Amino acid sequence: MSAVTLTPRALYEEVAELLRQRIYRRELEPGSWIDELKLAEEYGISRTPLREALKVLAAEGLVTMKVRRGAYVTEVSEKDLADVYHLLSLLESDAAGVVAQNATAAQIDELKALHAELEAAARPGQIDHDLFFTINERFHMRLLAIADNRWRDQMVADLRKVMKLNRQNSLLKSGRIDESLKEHRAIMAALIEKDAPAAMARMREHFSSGLEAAA
Numbered sequence: 001m002s003a004v005t006l007t008p009r010a011l012y013e014e015v016a017e018l019l020r021q022r023i024y025r026r027e028l029e030p031g032s033w034i035d036e037l038k039l040a041e042e043y044g045i046s047r048t049p050l051r052e053a054l055k056v057l058a059a060e061g062l063v064t065m066k067v068r069r070g071a072y073v074t075e076v077s078e079k080d081l082a083d084v085y086h087l088l089s090l091l092e093s094d095a096a097g098v099v100a101q102n103a104t105a106a107q108i109d110e111l112k113a114l115h116a117e118l119e120a121a122a123r124p125g126q127i128d129h130d131l132f133f134t135i136n137e138r139f140h141m142r143l144l145a146i147a148d149n150r151w152r153d154q155m156v157a158d159l160r161k162v163m164k165l166n167r168q169n170s171l172l173k174s175g176r177i178d179e180s181l182k183e184h185r186a187i188m189a190a191l192i193e194k195d196a197p198a199a200m201a202r203m204r205e206h207f208s209s210g211l212e213a214a215a
Contacts, residue, residue: 088160
């Protein structure tokens with residue numbers, strides 16, 4: 001029974017991830033119509049798992065379903081972006097406060113190691129934007145994991161999927177990586193000092209600056 005039920009599930013989830021990455025890479029542009037027939041032929045699948053995959057992406061906010069018109073890649077408005085950053089700021093600043101207060105020395109060392117990777121990815125003249133973005137996300141997700149609230153983790157994961165739709169306009173802006181790195185240094189300093197109010201404030205500032213760059 002498991003083989004019958006799990007295989008289709010794995011297929012539509014795999015297709016959802018393939019489409020998710022194409023959306024993040026702007027291979028499927030914001031506002032563009034998703035040609036279901038063409039994609040089904042390209043992936044060698046029927047339209048059923050493709051439609052299930054699109055439902056997953058619609059639930060995540062990455063795809064917008066329009067009656068009798070099909071699926072479109074979501075266009076993020078300025079209000080959408082402001083709302084997402086506002087919620088992320090609340091959730092992740094709270095997590096930063098928890099980590100500053102409760103993290104073990106080993107957990108702080110994990111964050112230090114990730115921060116060192118972030119510094120390495122942003123060496124002047126050798127900046128790897130994709131690597132910086134990947135490590136940046138790992139840092140934030142690890143901080144959330146240490147804060148240990150699975151409900152917050154789920155909310156942040158969903159919000160970050162929408163935030164990624166606009167990443168080309170944030171970290172790629174001139175000077176934003178340097179600013180982001182300075183903000184991360186300030187966050188790390190507060191975490192190391194176990195200063196919860198400062199960690200929360202620095203994280204809020206980080207998202208405020210991120211929104212300015214993304215707008």
